[in-house]
Amino acid sequence: QGPIIPYGPFPCKRIERLLHGNGSADEFLVFSGGMPRASYGDRHSVTVMQDTRHVVFELTSKINDLTLISNDDGLTTTLAILADEELVFIDLSTPGWPILPKPYLNSVHFSSVMCSAFYSNVSCDFWSSILQGGISTSVEQSWPITGGTCNHGEEEIRRDIFITGHENGSVCFWHPDAGTLRLLYKLSTAGLFITEAEDAQMGPETEEDWPPFRKVGDFDPYSDDPRLAIQKVLLLDSEGQFVIGGNAGQVLVYNMVSPDNDCSLQVASVAADLVATHEGFVWKGHSAMALKEGVNELIDRQGFRLSLHVQCSPPGSVTAIAARPDWNLVAMGTSHGFLVVDTKVGAVVTAVATLPPPGSEQPDGSETGISRRKTLKQSLRESFRRIRRKRQYSPNKASPEKRSEAAATVELKAGSKVASVESEPTQQGAAGGEKAIAEGGSPSRGAEASPPKSAVALDTVDSRLADEEEKMPVHRLVETRKEDSALSSMIRCLYTVDTFIRDGVSRSGVLMAAT
Numbered sequence: 001q002g003p004i005i006p007y008g009p010f011p012c013k014r015i016e017r018l019l020h021g022n023g024s025a026d027e028f029l030v031f032s033g034g035m036p037r038a039s040y041g042d043r044h045s046v047t048v049m050q051d052t053r054h055v056v057f058e059l060t061s062k063i064n065d066l067t068l069i070s071n072d073d074g075l076t077t078t079l080a081i082l083a084d085e086e087l088v089f090i091d092l093s094t095p096g097w098p099i100l101p102k103p104y105l106n107s108v109h110f111s112s113v114m115c116s117a118f119y120s121n122v123s124c125d126f127w128s129s130i131l132q133g134g135i136s137t138s139v140e141q142s143w144p145i146t147g148g149t150c151n152h153g154e155e156e157i158r159r160d161i162f163i164t165g166h167e168n169g170s171v172c173f174w175h176p177d178a179g180t181l182r183l184l185y186k187l188s189t190a191g192l193f194i195t196e197a198e199d200a201q202m203g204p205e206t207e208e209d210w211p212p213f214r215k216v217g218d219f220d221p222y223s224d225d226p227r228l229a230i231q232k233v234l235l236l237d238s239e240g241q242f243v244i245g246g247n248a249g250q251v252l253v254y255n256m257v258s259p260d261n262d263c264s265l266q267v268a269s270v271a272a273d274l275v276a277t278h279e280g281f282v283w284k285g286h287s288a289m290a291l292k293e294g295v296n297e298l299i300d301r302q303g304f305r306l307s308l309h310v311q312c313s314p315p316g317s318v319t320a321i322a323a324r325p326d327w328n329l330v331a332m333g334t335s336h337g338f339l340v341v342d343t344k345v346g347a348v349v350t351a352v353a354t355l356p357p358p359g360s361e362q363p364d365g366s367e368t369g370i371s372r373r374k375t376l377k378q379s380l381r382e383s384f385r386r387i388r389r390k391r392q393y394s395p396n397k398a399s400p401e402k403r404s405e406a407a408a409t410v411e412l413k414a415g416s417k418v419a420s421v422e423s424e425p426t427q428q429g430a431a432g433g434e435k436a437i438a439e440g441g442s443p444s445r446g447a448e449a450s451p452p453k454s455a456v457a458l459d460t461v462d463s464r465l466a467d468e469e470e471k472m473p474v475h476r477l478v479e480t481r482k483e484d485s486a487l488s489s490m491i492r493c494l495y496t497v498d499t500f501i502r503d504g505v506s507r508s509g510v511l512m513a514a515t
Helices: 124-134 196-200 376-391 400-422 427-438 453-471
Strands: 015-021 028-033 044-050 053-059 063-070 076-083 087-091 113-119 161-166 170-177 180-188 213-215 230-236 241-246 250-257 268-273 303-313 320-324 329-333 337-342 347-353 493-499 508-514
Touching: 015 063, 028 063, 044 063, 044 076, 053 076, 053 087, 113 230, 124 180, 124 250, 124 303, 161 230, 170 230, 180 303, 230 320, 241 320, 250 329, 268 337, 268 347, 303 329, 303 337, 320 508, 329 493, 329 508
Parallel strands: 053 213, 268 303, 320 493
Antiparallel strands: 015 028, 028 044, 044 053, 063 076, 076 087, 113 161, 161 170, 170 180, 230 241, 241 250, 250 303, 320 329, 329 337, 337 347, 493 508
């Protein structure tokens, strides 16, 4: 049989590694690379072929090695792929060739971590529920690698949970045990919303792509939709409630349900406008995310179940969340304000906008009537300098009295100096003068051509005043940068507490919001 080019006839990249395995019915042919150079030369792929079945597994990082794992009967059951960022196991003994969940070696940075939270010693009921919900899987095959023991000692396992929210809309629950992070539960919110990629694919149906790619692996450095990013997480383990805040103003409230509970749960959706009192406000950011139709069928019936979806308008990033299940209330804050929602009824209790009222901005850029361009110290210094300038006069605008007084002073000083010089005549000077007259000459014209002493005095005063003005420092006007209204109105913290507000006898529920 002659050579076969699986993805020809156009030039293709070289096949990096070729493997052959025995299946229960037909043989497996597995190889990496070999993609058409012009169209898919930049893809990291592994092709698996068995009779008429043909799948190209695509990864997001470079493939370093791959191997086939067989059972005791010599039949190939698992394909292991080692990439730069992760390790992927594919079950070849199950129809559809699903991905095997890893009990270890899970990557924490499979998507950019946007937020995190740590909860120590959670309740026993919540711990057992999340363990039962996390181990559920549709794969029948067990983990193919055996051998070795994990020595944790006889110490009691602490019920600690570390939660990470990721850019692709995923939330992971980790158990920090013996210096490692073990993945307990993974919750994905991307499947609940219509993303930008799905909007682009809602056109007319096209022909089936060839080669038949299937994206596998968890590592995804680029998010399909930035609105899916998880910004805030809040866990109330004693009540079994979990709240998630997203990047597009979406807030999701989940409740932990035991696996044996098959009660129907309808998702309530609430929309709230935070800038209803601000007429003319224009939101220039991204649009809100819409829930998919039939979202109740998309919810897992084991572990966390979605009970409430809140969409804030404008769809800004959620900056703070708080919840009180005993009050049936959940609060959320954005850069435009905060609102409180009743989780039992599914209605908005109150919505408060923290943006400055329309028209309050002053011409100098401040949002109040007080000028913020200078500090008090700089303002006082500038006032004294202004008074000093009024007392001083420029050379061209000096008053005649001032100029004559200064000229008389200078003339008096000059006259006294000349008198002292003339009071001591020398014989040489007298002889010189007589000699000049005897020769028919005239006295020196220097005295007659020299300007009057008053003119000299005025010139001296003008030069002195000009020198004083040149020596005065020139101050540069420094404008303070205008504070962004979004930062000043951002809700940075929400806190609920029972405390004494009205009097010292009865307690009252209080919601505190800080900007």
